[in-house]
Structure formats: structure tokens, C-alpha cells
Amino acid sequence: RGGALAVDQYVGDPLEAIDRAGQLAVELEDPGLMAMVEFGRIAMNTVLADAQTLPAINDLEQLLRLYEQDGELMNIAHTQVMLSELYIAHGDPGGARRWVIAGIETAERAGDTYTMTWALHRYAIAAIELGDVVPGARIAAASAEARARAGGTFPPPFFPIGEPEDRAIAALGEAAAEAAFAEGRELSVFEAVALARETAATS
Numbered sequence: 001r002g003g004a005l006a007v008d009q010y011v012g013d014p015l016e017a018i019d020r021a022g023q024l025a026v027e028l029e030d031p032g033l034m035a036m037v038e039f040g041r042i043a044m045n046t047v048l049a050d051a052q053t054l055p056a057i058n059d060l061e062q063l064l065r066l067y068e069q070d071g072e073l074m075n076i077a078h079t080q081v082m083l084s085e086l087y088i089a090h091g092d093p094g095g096a097r098r099w100v101i102a103g104i105e106t107a108e109r110a111g112d113t114y115t116m117t118w119a120l121h122r123y124a125i126a127a128i129e130l131g132d133v134v135p136g137a138r139i140a141a142a143s144a145e146a147r148a149r150a151g152g153t154f155p156p157p158f159f160p161i162g163e164p165e166d167r168a169i170a171a172l173g174e175a176a177a178e179a180a181f182a183e184g185r186e187l188s189v190f191e192a193v194a195l196a197r198e199t200a201a202t203s
Helices: 002-006 014-028 031-048 057-070 073-089 093-110 113-129 133-150 164-172 174-184 189-202
Strands: none
Touching: 014 031, 031 057, 057 073, 073 093, 073 113, 093 113, 093 189, 113 133, 113 164, 113 189, 133 164, 133 174, 133 189, 164 174
């Protein structure tokens, strides 16, 4: 159904299909399938809502609990990073930073450097909003450099959160921001993670 909707083919009510899948997941007592259904429900409701409507935080927290029952570390880490995005969108950078640090720690346990890099991008936004502008700018640049080296992209956020680089330039001015970016491009992902932890612990 998702594929059909993507090419503008109407195949019935997608939320009805999600409800039926949810009933099957309960019958099978499969937390992984339950989590997949809940993710689909959140995604579909977000797509169908107006641009100013954000999902409830407890919906994503429920999704996280299902992934934790399933034990799949990558999905746990991704949901923790998504929670950080939602906290940013709700104007709570402190909450965002807590969740993104949790996401980094879970990704480390999974050996998932890609998710660590993605999480650092979101961490940079929270740090800049909390006043740690120079460390945030460095972390943003380290994340972008690692992504460029790998030739990948980050999943687009469900929620409008903007870019850390734009926030850093607005806070520091172009010259000072570019100096911080240049320093950050010299950091490895693991050095940027260490900087994120240090910043979180001291601010």
C-alpha cells in the first residue's frame, strides 16, 4: 500500500490497513511487527496532518518500548534519535540532547557508526540551541564530513528542525562559524562523540 500511495494510486484507507496489521501483530504476539505497525501509524498520521501538527511524544516512546521488547538495537537507536528530533521540534533542546546521547550510546553498543553520525547531526542542533554554539558547530561539521566520506545521506526528519550549520552561522556570524566548522572537519566520529559527551556533562 505504501508503494501504491507513493505513485498516487488510491488503494483504500491506509490507516485501516495499519489497524488490520496491528491486530495481526497482537495475535502473533510479535513485538517487532507491533513496532513496525506503530511506526507506520505515526508516519502516516504525520504525512496526513497539517505541517504544524506534531506527533505526541508518548507515541514515539511507546514505539521505543516495543523495539526494546524486540531487542533490535539499531531500531532502538533510530527511535531515540527520532525522539530527539521531536523534542527539537517541540522547542525542548535539553530533552533532545538527552535522547540523542541515549541514541549514540545504543548505536555504539550495536557497532553502528552510521547512526552515531546521524545522531551527532541532531546533537549539534540541540547543543547550539542550548548555547554550546562552538562545540555544536564543530560536531555538525564532523558529522557532515563523515557523511560525505561515506557517500551517504541522513534520513530526513519527520518534523521541521532545520540545519545546525544555519543555526551556528546565525549565532556566531559566518567567519566564526566557518572557523568552528573547519576545526570540526578534522574530528573523527569518535572524537566528535567524545566532544558531545564532554559538552553535555559540563553545560
